[in-house]
Amino acid sequence: MADQLICQCRKRLSKAFEVEADLRIPLRQAPVTVLFGPSGSGKTTLLRMLAGLERPDAGSIVFRQRPWFDAARAIHLPPQQRRAGFLFQDYALFPHLTVAENVAYAASRETARKLLDTFGLAELAASKPRAISGGQQQRVALARALAAQPELLLLDEPLSALDAPTRSRTRHELRRMLLACGVPSIVVTHDRMEAVALGDWMAVMVEGRIRQTGPVQEVFRRPADLQVAESVGVENVLAAEIVGRESGLLSLQVGGARIQCVDSGETGAVFACIRAEDVALTREMDQLSSARNRLAGRVRAVIPEGALARVELDCGFPLVAMVTAQSAGELALREGEHVSAVVKATSVHLAVHTSVVPPERPALQ
Numbered sequence: 001m002a003d004q005l006i007c008q009c010r011k012r013l014s015k016a017f018e019v020e021a022d023l024r025i026p027l028r029q030a031p032v033t034v035l036f037g038p039s040g041s042g043k044t045t046l047l048r049m050l051a052g053l054e055r056p057d058a059g060s061i062v063f064r065q066r067p068w069f070d071a072a073r074a075i076h077l078p079p080q081q082r083r084a085g086f087l088f089q090d091y092a093l094f095p096h097l098t099v100a101e102n103v104a105y106a107a108s109r110e111t112a113r114k115l116l117d118t119f120g121l122a123e124l125a126a127s128k129p130r131a132i133s134g135g136q137q138q139r140v141a142l143a144r145a146l147a148a149q150p151e152l153l154l155l156d157e158p159l160s161a162l163d164a165p166t167r168s169r170t171r172h173e174l175r176r177m178l179l180a181c182g183v184p185s186i187v188v189t190h191d192r193m194e195a196v197a198l199g200d201w202m203a204v205m206v207e208g209r210i211r212q213t214g215p216v217q218e219v220f221r222r223p224a225d226l227q228v229a230e231s232v233g234v235e236n237v238l239a240a241e242i243v244g245r246e247s248g249l250l251s252l253q254v255g256g257a258r259i260q261c262v263d264s265g266e267t268g269a270v271f272a273c274i275r276a277e278d279v280a281l282t283r284e285m286d287q288l289s290s291a292r293n294r295l296a297g298r299v300r301a302v303i304p305e306g307a308l309a310r311v312e313l314d315c316g317f318p319l320v321a322m323v324t325a326q327s328a329g330e331l332a333l334r335e336g337e338h339v340s341a342v343v344k345a346t347s348v349h350l351a352v353h354t355s356v357v358p359p360e361r362p363a364l365q
Helices: 043-051 099-106 109-118 134-147 164-181 192-198 216-221 226-231 325-330
Strands: 004-012 018-026 032-036 058-063 066-070 084-087 152-156 185-189 201-206 209-215 236-246 249-254 257-262 270-274 280-282 293-305 308-314 318-324 338-343 349-352
Touching: 004 043, 018 043, 018 201, 032 043, 032 164, 032 192, 043 084, 043 152, 043 185, 084 134, 099 109, 099 134, 109 134, 134 164, 164 192, 185 192, 192 216, 201 216, 201 226, 209 216, 209 226, 226 236, 226 270, 226 349, 236 318, 249 270, 257 293, 280 318, 293 318, 308 325, 318 325
Parallel strands: 018 209, 032 185, 032 201, 084 152, 152 185
Antiparallel strands: 004 018, 004 058, 058 066, 201 209, 236 249, 236 270, 249 257, 270 349, 280 338, 293 308, 293 338, 308 318
């Protein structure tokens, strides 16, 4: 349990908003952690508290058993003693210094030279930041953050300053660089594609609180509650009533239809969460299948989205499917056409109402 970052701290930002974070990151399992959530949820404030740039009102932050902050013991290590590198949204490069001088600002020339080679910046060493691309600036900023040999790397929306095509190309390169540097990283983002491309571990933050943590794919596929489901972009979040329980399966009444899902012990009011890519479409209404849920539907709209097509259906309740544009063409999907929507019981996940209050935690000192 020693290789963890544990943050249990609180900071009031206004009369109406308070960050109260309860976060545990298993650093060995999570080379890259994504702090994910909508804009204004408190992600950057939490990152700045971890870095020592902002002081919490209460609580504690412990990194690998070393206290960085403890209100009860009056401990508040300054940023330089935490050895946490911070990569700002705009990279904050010194415009009057060259690439080499920026990287060498917090390191020896020899260390800077090795980092320039590692990040493919040697040919740009004499250039000023304004003369290089956004993706190159990001590499310079990352190299400079690593020059001080941090034990933790913190990145605040590192791709937000890039245009959309560059951002798309840079995601996997950034992931590769973060893994190569061998320093555990926490990346703030509100972009679902970035979260999937960058992260091993994920913490979802909504309205100042950590609502769910776990492996990235697990959080996306099994959101803990309605707020998390909405935050991670589950296309189908359906009010449901549990009407039966048998042989490890639950029967749910969803609008005018019934569907089945795996019984994981939920009771009371729930939401059925189904990702659009888990909805298969077919013209064969009675085809045998291992899937438990086969729903007769009528196409309400087909919306092209590049290589994919978003298909909105009426299945006794609104249902969204995401198929390839080729599949949409082969099925001749048009408004008013009748199709069958197929969803496996294992693809239906239940989330609780957000009116359910999370278990009360001990008061922060």
